[in-house]
Amino acid sequence: MTELHEKWLELADVKDELAIRDWFMGTSGNLAIKVADDPLEFLVTASGKDKKKRTNEDFLLVDANGQPAVETLLKPSAETLLHCAIYKKTVAGCSLHVHTVANNVISELYGDAGKIDFQGQELIKAFGLWKEDAVLTIPIIPNYADIPTLTQEFEAFITADKGAVLIRNHGITVWGRDGFEAKKLLEACEFLFQYQLAVQLHLK
Ligand SMILES: CSCCC(=O)C(=O)COP(=O)(O)O
Numbered sequence: 001m002t003e004l005h006e007k008w009l010e011l012a013d014v015k016d017e018l019a020i021r022d023w024f025m026g027t028s029g030n031l032a033i034k035v036a037d038d039p040l041e042f043l044v045t046a047s048g049k050d051k052k053k054r055t056n057e058d059f060l061l062v063d064a065n066g067q068p069a070v071e072t073l074l075k076p077s078a079e080t081l082l083h084c085a086i087y088k089k090t091v092a093g094c095s096l097h098v099h100t101v102a103n104n105v106i107s108e109l110y111g112d113a114g115k116i117d118f119q120g121q122e123l124i125k126a127f128g129l130w131k132e133d134a135v136l137t138i139p140i141i142p143n144y145a146d147i148p149t150l151t152q153e154f155e156a157f158i159t160a161d162k163g164a165v166l167i168r169n170h171g172i173t174v175w176g177r178d179g180f181e182a183k184k185l186l187e188a189c190e191f192l193f194q195y196q197l198a199v200q201l202h203l204k
């Protein structure tokens with residue numbers, strides 16, 4: 001099996017698992033997996049597809065600028081530049097972006113603060129934070145319609161090889177070593193967001 005084929009299957013499996021959770025509502029979301037470092041090439045979801053379906057046209061190979069690396073009629077995700085920024089600044093191998101109700105509500109509730117902090121929560125260990133007083137901070141950036149502007153804002157928060165950034169009233173992007181780690185971070189974030197919303201509801 002070629003490296004490209006292996007990565008394709010890895011990303012397709014992640015996509016199927018996220019689809020089971022119904023995290024691609026209204027064709028939202030995009031996923032990427034690195035295939036080569038030098039020159040940078042990665043697979044990214046084709047734009048506007050129903051990501052709940054598994055087809056031979058789900059992904060296309062793009063270069064460091066997010067342009068197709070091979071001739072294709074497929075259009076890369078509209079948000080490919082965000083994935084480019086991650087692979088340029090880190091050694092991450094996979095990046096995932098989904099829209100969920102919980103991540104959108106949290107992004108709106110904490111958007112003015114520009115971040116949400118989690119402390120004393122077991123699941124922050126997914127991010128490698130094992131100390132009792134550790135704090136997981138997830139930045140929240142404005143949802144600029146212009147993707148290069150959004151990417152510029154986003155880039156400032158790519159400070160480690162794994163991480164997460166919320167885009168206000170839009171969704172979350174996470175990145176990690178490979179599909180397994182990126183999916184783990186996405187699930188941990190969703191758990192933390194749902195927990196936070198449940199607590200706030202309970203306190204009312
Ligand atoms: C209908 S979802 C709006 C665009 C978006 O935010 C998204 O995640 C999906 O865009 P893509 O081009 O990757 O399909």
Ligand SMILES: [Zn+2]
Nearest residue numbers: 028029079171
């Ligand atoms: Zn999106």
